[in-house]
Amino acid sequence: MKVLIADDHETARIGIRKALMTIEDVEQVVDARNGDELIEALEHERFDFLILDVSMPHFDPLITVQSIRDQYPSMFILIVSAFDDDVYVQGLLNAGVHGYHLKDQPLSDVTQAIARILSGETWVSGPLVNKLLRSTNRRSIELSPRQVDIARGLSNSLSNKEIAEELSLSIKTVENHLTRLYRQLNVNSRLEAMAYIHENSQLLGQRGQSIYKKTSSSMPLASGEVSIIVADDNQRYRRELCGIVGRNSPGATIYEAGSWRELYPLVEQVHPRLIFMDIVLGDEDGISHTRKIKQKLHDVKIVLITAYPDREFHRLGIESGALAMIDKKDLDTPTIRQILLDVID
Structure with missing residues (x-):
């Protein structure tokens, strides 16, 4: 088993390395002292296990952990940190880490944590358990x-x-x-x-009636408990589209995403009924992501939108599982209302 230790404190790395040497299956241990070295190590070698301190320089813990989990899904991740806030711990567990060990607990527990994680369990240091249980009642x-x-x-x-x-x-x-x-x-x-x-992530949603300011001349749809995501990296266009959706579906909860990094946590947590998604979001294409989202949520309806309509893109988009692909200039109120009628009713 190849293990990567990422911690900016040398004494912590040495202590963890000594603990790892007592595990028979460990064949190689590599060190990283900051976020940049961590990413570089992951890009050059394949590791089975990552032991990670989340307070290193050049490191955004939540976002980077989610990215690491997406890129290296088979690699186990154990957080070893002095930070014991229950909200922070729960956030990292939800991001996909397999365990959270407090630095003030016996270092020998690291070997036990690794064994538990390798057997398919989640490890949380004892003092954190009650905190996490209390946080569920907020x-x-x-x-x-x-x-x-x-x-x-x-x-x-x-x-x-x-x-x-x-x-x-x-x-x-x-x-x-x-x-x-x-x-x-x-x-x-x-x-x-x-x-x-x-x-x-559900905190980031808004009811349709709170988004639009004027009363629509047409009858709003009875949308009930429906979640809709509007994903576009152009904030002005995204807000305009949210306004039209909110005007026609005031009972729906509407979420915004300006990047794939924002979109995926929302998809996983709110299970949307409908997603309006730009075919080009940042540097990536919406067709491949449509396919990924449909694999996770079979019932979600995805409408791809684009400022550059193309017949081949349209074919690939429909093949990927999109309900439709629409030119942005054609995405007016009647069109959106018809889509909402088809999806919600």
């Missing part, structure tokens, strides 16, 4: 539209300045919103808030 939280905007910025690892620029707000206003958001989420730091949001 009250439900509903965010305002502006809080949703701020929360989405946090989930994308944006700085206060970047959030302010994206929302055309002052940095001070963003800071005030963050203070209220932390209070509402019952967390004490940016890191805890990010973990909570990643764990509870």
Whole structure:
């Protein structure tokens, strides 16, 4: 078994390495001191097990862990950290890690953790168990539209300045919103808030009636408990499309995604009935991702949208499982309403 230890503290790496040497199946141990070295090691060698400290330099834990799980699904991941916040721990477990070990617990427990994980169990250090059980009883939280905007910025690892620029707000206003958001989420730091949001992506949804401002002249659809995702990296277009969907389906819960990194956690947590998805989202194509999403959720309906209609793209999109592919200039209110009628009713 090949093991990669990623920790910026040399004493921690040495201690973990010594513990690993007592495991008969361990053949090779490689060290990484920061996030950059971790990614480089993963790109050059194949590892069976990753032991990871999440507070290293050049490392965004939640986002990177999700990416690692997507790229190396067969590799086991054990977090070894001094950070014991239950929201943060739960966020990482939901991101796909196989265990979480506290650094203040006996180092010999690392070998036990590895054995449990290899046998198919999830390992959590004893002191964390009660915290995690208590966290399952937290009250439900509903965010305002502006809080949703701020929360989405946090989930994308944006700085206060970047959030302010994206929302055309002052940095001070963003800071005030963050203070209220932390209070509402019952967390004490940016890191805890990010973990909570990643764990509870459903917080980022808004009811249709809260999105549109004017009353529609047509009768809104009776959408009930329906979740709809609008995925497009053009924020202005995405908001316009959300507004049309909300106007015609005020009872639905509507989520926004500006990247694949945002989209996949939403798909897994809210199980949408319908996704409007740009065929080009960032640097990747919507056709291959349509296929992946349909493999996970067979019943979801996906409408691919594009500013560059092409007959071959249309054929490939339909073959991948999309309900339709529509030119953005043709995606007006009557068209969206018909799609909602077909999917919801």
